[in-house]
Amino acid sequence: MVQMTFGEAKIAAVAQAMRQDERVIIIGGAAFGGHRYMTLGAPLVQEFPKRVYATPIAELGYVGVAVGAAMTGLRPIVTVSTSSFVYEAWPQIINEAPNIYYMTAGQTKVPMMVHLLTGIRTAGAAQHSARPQAMFMQTPGLQIISPATAEDALVMVQPALDSERPTVWIDHALLMEEDIRGSSSVQGQQTAFGKAAIRRAGKDVTLVTYGITTVRGLNAAERAAAEGIDVEVVDLRTLCPLDRDTVLESAGRTRRLVIADECSLTCGVSAEIAASVAEAGVDLAKPLKRMNTPDVPIPFSPLEEQELIPSEDKILAALRGVM
Amino acid sequence: MTPPLPNEQLWEALRRMLLIRRFEETCDAISHEPYFPGHHTHLYIGQEATGAGVAMALEPEDVVFSTHRNHGHTLSRGADPGRALAEILGKATGYCRGRAGTLHGCAPELNMPYNSAIVGGNLPIAVGAALTAKHQGLSRASVMMFGDGVMEEGVFYESINLASLWQLPIILVCENNAWPKEDIQTSQPEGRGSLATKQLVNVAETFGIPAIAVDGADVGSVYDATVAARQRAVSGGGPTFIEARTRGWPGGTGKTDLSWAWGEPPTPWHRRDDAVLRLAAELERSATTSQKQLLELDSRVSQTMSEALQFAMDSPYPPAEEAYANVWP
Numbered sequence A: 001m002v003q004m005t006f007g008e009a010k011i012a013a014v015a016q017a018m019r020q021d022e023r024v025i026i027i028g029g030a031a032f033g034g035h036r037y038m039t040l041g042a043p044l045v046q047e048f049p050k051r052v053y054a055t056p057i058a059e060l061g062y063v064g065v066a067v068g069a070a071m072t073g074l075r076p077i078v079t080v081s082t083s084s085f086v087y088e089a090w091p092q093i094i095n096e097a098p099n100i101y102y103m104t105a106g107q108t109k110v111p112m113m114v115h116l117l118t119g120i121r122t123a124g125a126a127q128h129s130a131r132p133q134a135m136f137m138q139t140p141g142l143q144i145i146s147p148a149t150a151e152d153a154l155v156m157v158q159p160a161l162d163s164e165r166p167t168v169w170i171d172h173a174l175l176m177e178e179d180i181r182g183s184s185s186v187q188g189q190q191t192a193f194g195k196a197a198i199r200r201a202g203k204d205v206t207l208v209t210y211g212i213t214t215v216r217g218l219n220a221a222e223r224a225a226a227e228g229i230d231v232e233v234v235d236l237r238t239l240c241p242l243d244r245d246t247v248l249e250s251a252g253r254t255r256r257l258v259i260a261d262e263c264s265l266t267c268g269v270s271a272e273i274a275a276s277v278a279e280a281g282v283d284l285a286k287p288l289k290r291m292n293t294p295d296v297p298i299p300f301s302p303l304e305e306q307e308l309i310p311s312e313d314k315i316l317a318a319l320r321g322v323m
Numbered sequence B: 001m002t003p004p005l006p007n008e009q010l011w012e013a014l015r016r017m018l019l020i021r022r023f024e025e026t027c028d029a030i031s032h033e034p035y036f037p038g039h040h041t042h043l044y045i046g047q048e049a050t051g052a053g054v055a056m057a058l059e060p061e062d063v064v065f066s067t068h069r070n071h072g073h074t075l076s077r078g079a080d081p082g083r084a085l086a087e088i089l090g091k092a093t094g095y096c097r098g099r100a101g102t103l104h105g106c107a108p109e110l111n112m113p114y115n116s117a118i119v120g121g122n123l124p125i126a127v128g129a130a131l132t133a134k135h136q137g138l139s140r141a142s143v144m145m146f147g148d149g150v151m152e153e154g155v156f157y158e159s160i161n162l163a164s165l166w167q168l169p170i171i172l173v174c175e176n177n178a179w180p181k182e183d184i185q186t187s188q189p190e191g192r193g194s195l196a197t198k199q200l201v202n203v204a205e206t207f208g209i210p211a212i213a214v215d216g217a218d219v220g221s222v223y224d225a226t227v228a229a230r231q232r233a234v235s236g237g238g239p240t241f242i243e244a245r246t247r248g249w250p251g252g253t254g255k256t257d258l259s260w261a262w263g264e265p266p267t268p269w270h271r272r273d274d275a276v277l278r279l280a281a282e283l284e285r286s287a288t289t290s291q292k293q294l295l296e297l298d299s300r301v302s303q304t305m306s307e308a309l310q311f312a313m314d315s316p317y318p319p320a321e322e323a324y325a326n327v328w329p
Ligand SMILES: Cc1ncc(C[n+]2csc(CCOP(=O)(O)OP(=O)(O)O)c2C)c(N)n1
Pocket: A057, A059, A085, A088, B042, B068, B069, B117, B118, B119, B120, B146, B147, B148, B149, B150, B177, B189, B190
């Protein structure tokens, strides 16, 4: 098992990718930690001073620059920091990058990665708490990774770059200090890129998670176990490709399903999982439950904000609710 | 030529500036307390003269827009410091019932209808408020207070182009707190890369917008420029660009002692760039004001501020269920 925090692991993964391939550059000052972990990316700047570009506050410009650089020989990793700022770059990331490979009949590739610190990080209010991942899922042509463990951060960056697809890295501002128990390799077998991982085997109920809800979900599962509920935690790891098979297999076995997702409820990641399970005709013993953020902008005030977060307690309550 | 600020107005300017200073020092002092949500603030220390000078040149019907660095803008517009601080603590008595917090501080009841924390987010919105005024023939200006960083965003250029093409009554106050450029604080978020031009006023002039650069730590200059800009706006003369230059506060200098104005300031920044000390020194040198009067003003303001802190601390949080209010189904 990897002995690193999540934050350390992702820097190590990016450093490794940069050592292996000199085409990999960073645009955006290596802001992998956001304002709370301002110095997290410093080792990258130190090791590769000429390959880390600090930028003006110009998200649309520098994401577009990354698209052009990727198309013509570089492998940019763009750090946007707080994910709300990616909305400023929407035209390039939604309307240009994902369409290029298809529109040129596979001739022009855009091998780039955009790193985003998403999530309700507390006191971020409505404009620093974005969870845009489901919007990206509505954009064919984008690959979306969401590593939740240090080990996954280490093993998922390189294949994402190797795929030469425009990739969005859905990170979470609160993951940085996590050193999750369990590993993505099951019995020494590394889970393939694009496959979900069963982080905890269980027979009573399937809990589908990714990113921060994997951390909360595993904690909730331990507490459920103490109450005699044996939870199987399925961590999606990538949102595109989306490993429906592992979810369907697990839910088919346990016949109970909870999906934990920090997106707003309507058309969130959980909606696609729920639809897939319904469409496949999985015979559930009880109606499935989605544990999402309600369809509400995120307030600044702490009690209101706590009310909306899909917390460990709420995931546990949802698990009880399907028994 | 606008008449310079008479003495009683300078006195009022100092009162507003001192209130901002004591407010921001309070935020700084409590920002690491567990009850302080988010533990970060964008303080207005060093820029008080710009906020006060602009606000004193405006009328209540003017519509004012701000940024993430908004505390000084709301206070100089006349916001109650207790309610302003309550907002920053997420309390129900805040100007937006704790929904906005430090990043989105505004006061709709003072014609500050909304605040974006996105760099450049409020600028086209302010141009829109100017469109309302022109379209409806209203005699009022729209005022956009923004940081130099906004000029790094593309939306700046789209917005000022519209404002100029349509000759809209807007005052664009660019608070260049990175002046001179060589002094840029390296602690800026995300390794700020900055702007390829140092001549901000030239950018506005290229778009046909009259532009002036003023010392943003000199309240009289800011006031004069704003009075002229407002006059242009309400008389159909279109937009004005004001660059208010200040040097960023180095931080970590604790509570300002007003007597540094005539004594020994602790740092070169305080000697050269501290707007509050500069105005206090100017007043102290004038025949009409004594050191004692200045210190009395400061203790009245400090008293107001400690009452404000008490009010904010004693105020309740909005209850959890209130999260669902103001949401459309
Ligand atoms: C679109 C966007 N990108 C990045 C940020 C993060 N950010 C917050 S303040 C700031 C610096 C802004 O500089 P400036 O406009 O000069 O204002 P100042 O803080 O100097 O008053 C940045 C980059 C943001 N809020 N919005």
